[in-house]
Each structure stands twice: as C-alpha cells, then as structure tokens.
Amino acid sequence: MPRKTRRDVIAALGASFSVGLAGCGSDSDGETDGPDDGDGMDTETDAMDGTNTETDGEMGTEMPEDTETPTATGTANVRVAHFSPDAPNVDVYVNDDEVLSDVAFRAVSDYLELPVGTHTVTITAAGDPNTVAFEGDVTVEAADYTIAAIGELSGEDTDFRPLILEDDNGDIGDDTARVRLVHASPDAPAVDVTTDGGDGALYDGVPFGEAGYVEVPAGTYTLQVRGDTDGNDGDVVADYTVELVGGTVYTGFAGGYLTPGDDPADAPFDLTLAVDSGTGGGGVVETGSIRVAHMSPDAPNVDVYIDDGQVLGDVAFGAVSDYMTVPTGDRTVTITAAGDADTVAFEGPVTVGTGEYSVVAAGELDDEDTEFQPLVLEDDNSDPGGDSARLRVVHGSPDAPAVDVTAASGDVVLFDGVAFGEAEYTTVDANDYTVEIRGDTGGNDGDVVADYDVSLDGGTVYTAFAQGYLTPDDEPADEPFDLQVVQDASY
DSSP states (O other), X not given: OOOOOSSOOOOOOOSOOBOOBOOOOBOTTSOBSOOBOSSSOEEEOOOBOSOOBOOSSSOOOOOOSOOXXXXXXXXXXXXXXXXXXXXXXXXXXXXXXXXXXXXOTTOBOOOEEEESEEEEEEEEETTEEEEEEEEEEEEEOSSEEEEEEESBSSOSSSBOEEEEEEEOOOOOOTTEEEEEEEEEOTTOOOEEEEETTOOSEEEEEEOTTOEEEEEEESEEEEEEEEEOOTTSOOOEEEEEEEEEOTTEEEEEEEESBSSGGGSSSOOBOEEEXXXXXXSOOOEEEOEEEEEEEEOOTTOOOEEEEETTEEEEEEEOTTOBOOOEEEESEEEEEEEEETTEEEEEEEEEEEEEOSSEEEEEEESBSSOSSXXXXXXXXXXXXXXXXXXXXXXXXXXXXXXXXXXXXXXTTTTEEEEEEEOTTOEEEEEEESEEEEEEEEEOOTTSOOOEEEEEEEXXXXXXXXXXXXXXXXXXXXXXXXXXXXXXXXXXXXX
C-alpha cells in the first residue's frame, strides 16, 4: 500500500487527457536517454511521445490506432507516485484492472510486476472510475520504472501529465548511496541543491519535470534547495536533513507549492524521500532548531558542540547565534573554553523536538552567586499578528534579584516577579516603549534599577536578555547589567 500523505487535497477533476506514450529506452549504461548538463548530474527526461488532447465536453480517451507488442519476454517493475498537488486521491488501473486505490498526494507505491510489453494505464478520481484524469499506453521493457503524476489539473502553472522515469536500481557500494531528485513542484523555478554551507552543488539547474542521479558517501546531510544561479548560491527556499544508508538507492520527490496561498491547493513545498532498492533505511530526518546564547558573565569565550561535532566557535559573552537545524531526540550539548576542548564547562543531554529552542549559557563558572548552567527554552516564534509584538524576557543576571518589568512609568506591567534563570512571554501592541527594570514588589512599584528604550514592530517576536552584573565592581568580571533585545522571527 502507498504511504499516507501529510494532508489530503480536495479538488474537482477537470477534463480528461489522453497521451500516447512511447517506450522508455535506455542506453548501454542503464541511464535513460537525456541531456547531460555536465555539472555533476545526469538529467532524465520523461519518455512521452504525443500531446495532451482535451475532449469536447465528454470524458473519454483517444488511443493510438496501431499498438505493437514487443516480442521480448520478461518482467518489468513499475511503481506510481502521486505528485499533482491540486489533484484528489486517485485510483490506478492497468489494462482495466485496479492495481492501486485511494492513492494520496505525496504517496509512492511499491513496485508492481508487469509483463514486458504495452499496457494501458488509467488514472481516475478515487472511487469514481468515470472521472478519468489520464489514460494512455505505456510500453515497458525488463527494467524498473516510476510513473509520477505531476503538474496540475487546473493547469495554472503546468499541465497534468505522467512523468515516466527509468530507475537505476543497480548494485551500489556498501559505503555509497545513489540519490535521484525529481523536480515536481509546479510553481518552483529551476533549482540547485547544495549541502550545508553551499560548497558545491549536488544538483545544478534542475527544472520542473526533470530528474537526475548522484552518488554520495553514506551519511547524514543537510540538503539546501536554492533558486538556480550560476554560482549555486541562490537563496535557500527549503532545507532538509536526510540520512543516506550505504548500499541504498533513493528518489527524492520535491513536490507541492512554494507559495500555496497563491495556488489552487494548500499543499506546501516538501521533500519526500523514497527507498528504491538496496539495504534500505534512512530517509528524511525530523529536525528542530537550536540557537545558543552566551550569558555567563565570568566565562571566557566558548566553543559549542552538539553530539561531538563543533557547531559554534569562539562565542563571546552576550553573543546570540542564529538558529541551527539539528535532528530531533536527545542531543548531547558540550560547552568548552574556546580552543580548549579539554576544559569543559558543561556537558549534558538536551531533548530537541520539532520546534525552536534557545540554549542559554547562564550563571557563573566561579559560582559566587549562581552555578553555571544551560537554560533550555522552547521558543514561541509563531505570528503574533500584524499589529502586535511578542516579547520574552530571560533573566540571566546572576547577582540580580527577581525583577518586575514595567513600561509607561509603571502603569503597564510587562513581567511580574521573574527570578534568575526564568523566562516569560507577553504580547503587546507594536509601539515604542521605555522598559523599566525594577526590584520585585507586590505592587510592581520597586525602584527602577535600569531603563531602556525599545521599539517593537508588528508581526515580530523578540527576546530580551537581562545580562551582566548589577554590581560589577563586586563580582569576578567587569560586565555591567544590560538588556539585549534580539529579534527571533518576523512576519
């Protein structure tokens, strides 16, 4: 059975299409005939001959008059992938026999065995055999094939059609994975795909409806999908962490819409990674996002490791990193003195979900007031609304008592009684504020120990880090109290 999709797309099927399909020929090395762009990938093209024709108001098909069955004998392996984002679930027939039912968008079937020769393939709306989206002849040899339904029934960007691909499922080394990318996103331009950091392109300039293979060492990669540029340095529109197991062949279908709000179906762009053959395992890894903030005033610059891999180097006090993508689950976070991996300030597990997290190095190494510790905070970076801003305060000042945070000379209480190591959110109108830090009192009217002018934009999320010492002359480091406001997200 095909795998379930993340969401079902409900749409009405339009007029039927009829396409005559020629045989999918291959050259001597098993690759489908097609242009080689010379940039690290071979591009495959669909082996379709003929044109889409629309009937005049009736559901029907226009079949070739003369169809010759090849004399070769043997078995072909054929699977079906549904990547038409505005099409409903479908049923698939071969020679009038239903072979797949209720196939959802993003589903990829198992391989089906078919005799070598010519077969009539029909795709209909699920449960409605009279509503035909496609019917045509497919000639197969003794090879493996993928028939991917791509394009749109509405035809806003691309016409609905089957993309016929010959699969390269030959043996591969135990330390190597073979990966094919299929560009099936109707509103996306040609794309480059790079690994984390953008050093070299795995795929260069792949347009809609084309595909290509690469072979890479087995391992875990962050793949970045970029708009095509000569330097493979276009903006990253999506990234995915994938585990590629040695001895395994995969196909990655880039499907859905880049701008679903402007298109006929709410099917956002995503990557579906199917295992084609070999050892198996691996796939798209669920990830979360972590950033690190150095708020320990007596600690030196630090290096940060996640699962023994260094992710940040020479981080100074007060620095807040960008978000980094990491696999979900229990990750080991290690903080050491910069350039000295043997001087460990902290090492421990951090559980990462699919959301966004801030890991705040707080407290003191000398432990005069508070022990050095990481604060693991789950961030709420959802849209606060166009006229509102979401503000979080993180109390990271080791020698400061619990504080109230007010505005408008105390008339507006933003935060009440926040102690060291705690964090709280509030939502306020977008505006300019003078924020007052006060010692905690029952009436929120304690003495103002510091005030700061803060501008908060609508549709934006902020974190304010209260950092440093209230009395730096009495403490082990000359880091005076300050409020650092960082923008977390903006809409």
